[in-house]
Amino acid sequence: MEIYDQLLRFPLFLGMSHADLMEVVGHTRLGFSKLPAGKWLVREGEPCTHLIFLTHGTLQCETQSADHSCRVVEHLSAPYTLQPEQLFGLSQRYTSSYKTKTVCNFISIERQEVQLLTETQLVFRLNLLNALSTETQRQRQNNWRAAPKTLRERLVRYFFSRCLYPAGAKTFFVLMQQIADDLNDSRLDISRALNEMERDQLLTLHRGRIEIASMERLLM
Numbered sequence: 001m002e003i004y005d006q007l008l009r010f011p012l013f014l015g016m017s018h019a020d021l022m023e024v025v026g027h028t029r030l031g032f033s034k035l036p037a038g039k040w041l042v043r044e045g046e047p048c049t050h051l052i053f054l055t056h057g058t059l060q061c062e063t064q065s066a067d068h069s070c071r072v073v074e075h076l077s078a079p080y081t082l083q084p085e086q087l088f089g090l091s092q093r094y095t096s097s098y099k100t101k102t103v104c105n106f107i108s109i110e111r112q113e114v115q116l117l118t119e120t121q122l123v124f125r126l127n128l129l130n131a132l133s134t135e136t137q138r139q140r141q142n143n144w145r146a147a148p149k150t151l152r153e154r155l156v157r158y159f160f161s162r163c164l165y166p167a168g169a170k171t172f173f174v175l176m177q178q179i180a181d182d183l184n185d186s187r188l189d190i191s192r193a194l195n196e197m198e199r200d201q202l203l204t205l206h207r208g209r210i211e212i213a214s215m216e217r218l219l220m
Contacts, residue, residue: 003030006055006107009079012127020121028117031108041082041098041106048086048094050108054078057104061164063096070174070182072162075101084128085135087111096164151193154183156218163215172210 004021007013013021031050035041041052041059056078064071076098083094088111109117118125142161148154158179160166176194180187194210197203202218204211212218 003107006079007053009055010053010081011131012051012081012084012124014123014127016121016123020123024117024121024124027120028109028113031106031110033106033108035100035104035106037100037102037104039100041100041104042094043097044094046094048083048092050110051084051087051114052082053107053109054080054082055105055107058101059104060099060101061096062099063162063164065162069178070162070172073171073173074163074165075168076165078104085132087114151183151185151189152197154185155179155190155193155197158183159212159218160215167215170212170215172212173208174210175208 003025004018007021007024008016013024016024042048044062044064054076058075058077059080061074061076062071063074082098083096086092086094114128118128148157159170159172162172163170176190177187179194180190183190194203194205198205202212204213
């Protein structure tokens with residue numbers, strides 16, 4: 001696949017003309033890398049110094065709470081951009097860890113080159129602003145959503161609020177007592193609700209682990 005076609009798969013380059021893309025490829029220092037399965041790409045807390053684009057393969061992403069009481073594992077397939085919102089702002093560090101699940105190919109652009117792109121490429125600048133604004137608006141809207149009416153609805157929101165991507169398979173490493181504490185409910189009620197969801201084939205319970213085969217089904 002041509003480099004132009006690879007870049008056009010990512011929202012930050014959508015709408016750019018062939019001439020603009022040729023200028024980007026010709027004047028921007030692009031990094032190309034390939035990692036085998038099972039290798040760490042970045043870890044939580046490491047500095048975010050590059051825009052990293054996954055062009056081929058699948059990543060395993062791990063995100064955990066500040067007190068390490070809950071950890072979520074999800075799989076992200078190409079095309080995917082790793083946390084572009086962390087490249088600038090108050091905290092310029094990754095908030096999740098990423099490991100290759102399959103052989104993966106990446107394109108990376110360092111921060112200074114991204115700044116140059118925002119100065120010289122109007123479409124890129126608008127796409128980046130739109131992406132950051134959309135994320136901010138989504139977070140603000142989540143804070144004003146109607147409160148869940150049932151314990152199951154509260155559990156569904158609990159799971160969705162802890163995912164980077166609201167679809168696909170997820171694995172939650174968390175104790176029922178921790179969920180009860182987070183939702184200010186009893187462990188018995190949480191256990192009953194989760195077992196009911198398991199009977200409805202929405203998730204699978206293990207000791208200290210909850211497997212969700214499809215997040216989309218939780219909303220049905």
